[in-house]
Amino acid sequence: xxxxKSVPLMISLALLAVAAVLATLAIPAWRNHRVSEHLDEALxxxxxxxxxxxxxxxxxxxxxxxxxGDLNFNAASSxxxxxxxxxxxxxxxxxxxxxxxxxxxxPVFLLTPIDSSASSGGAALSWSxxxxxxxxxxxxxxxxxxxxxxxxxxxxxxAAPAPxxxxxx
Numbered sequence: 599x600x601x602x603k604s605v606p607l608m609i610s611l612a613l614l615a616v617a618a619v620l621a622t623l624a625i626p627a628w629r630n631h632r633v634s635e636h637l638d639e640a641l642x643x644x645x646x647x648x649x650x651x652x653x654x655x656x657x658x659x660x661x662x663x664x665x666x667g668d669l670n671f672n673a674a675s676s677x678x679x680x681x682x683x684x685x686x687x688x689x690x691x692x693x694x695x696x697x698x699x700x701x702x703x704x705p706v707f708l709l710t711p712i713d714s715s716a717s718s719g720g721a722a723l724s725w726s727x728x729x730x731x732x733x734x735x736x737x738x739x740x741x742x743x744x745x746x747x748x749x750x751x752x753x754x755x756x757a758a759p760a761p762x763x764x765x766x767x
Contacts, residue, residue, distance in 0.1 A: 629700065632700055633699055633700040633701050633736060634736070634738050634739075636680045636696075636698070636699035636700060636701075637680070637696060637699055637701065637705060637736055637738045637741075638738045638739075638740050639678060639679070639680050639681075640678070640680040640681045640694060640696040640699065640707075641694065641707060641727070641738060641740050641741060642678075642740075643676045643677060643678050643680075643681040643684060643694065644676070644681075644684055644692050644694045644707070644709055645676075646671070646675070646676045647671055647673070647676065647684050647686050647692045647709075648692065648709065648711075648723075648725065650669055650670075650671045650686065651669065651686060651690040651692065651711055651723070652711075652723050654668035654669055654690070655690065655711065655713065655723060660713055661689070661690050661711055661713045661723070662713070664688065664689070664690055666688050669686045669688070669690065671684075671686050673685070679698065680696055680697060680698055680699050681694060681695070681696060681697070682695040682696060682697035682704070683695040690711045691708060691709065691710050691711070692708070692709040693706060693707070693708055693709075693730075694706065694707040694709065696732075699736075701732060701733065701736045702733075703731065703732050703733075704732060705729045705731060705732030705733070705736050706729070706730050706731035706732060707727060707728070707729060707730070707741060708727070708728045708729075708730045709725050709726070709727055710725065710726040710727075710728070711723045711724075711725060712724045712725065712726055727740075727741035728741075729741070
């Protein structure tokens with residue numbers, strides 16, 4: 599009779615152990631997901647600053663022709679709950695300081711414009727994204743480095759072989 603009463607207790611303890619194992623796996627994954635979402639939102643706040651740099655580079659004819667007055671930007675209008683500060687340097691680099699993201703310490707991102715209009719023929723600027731302060735484990739998917747352009751290879755046409763002559767005798 600004693601063993602019949604201990605079966606529900608054993609089942610309860612087994613379920614409690616399974617729940618504890620699941621919690622030890624799920625809680626850190628959930629936390630990392632939330633931090634990544636907050637950092638992604640902070641990077642989205644820099645989109646307006648990117649537009650300012652792209653417009654100035656387009657008007658001036660390239661990044662190397664930017665002047666200090668070209669990059670006027672009201673950063674306060676772009677800040678959100680996870681962005682502490684957005685700065686644009688004279689060279690067009692954008693620094694985004696984050697806050698309250700859940701990462702320790704809160705990362706600081708550097709967005710560097712790359713003038714690729716001559717090589718790609720497409721968009722005038724691409725962006726390189728780096729974490730300059732904080733842990734690099736929090737690099738969100740939005741923060742990527744552009745792929746290096748493939749080296750141009752010139753291929754000379756190969757002459758087709760001459761058809762074999764057939765002589766009939």
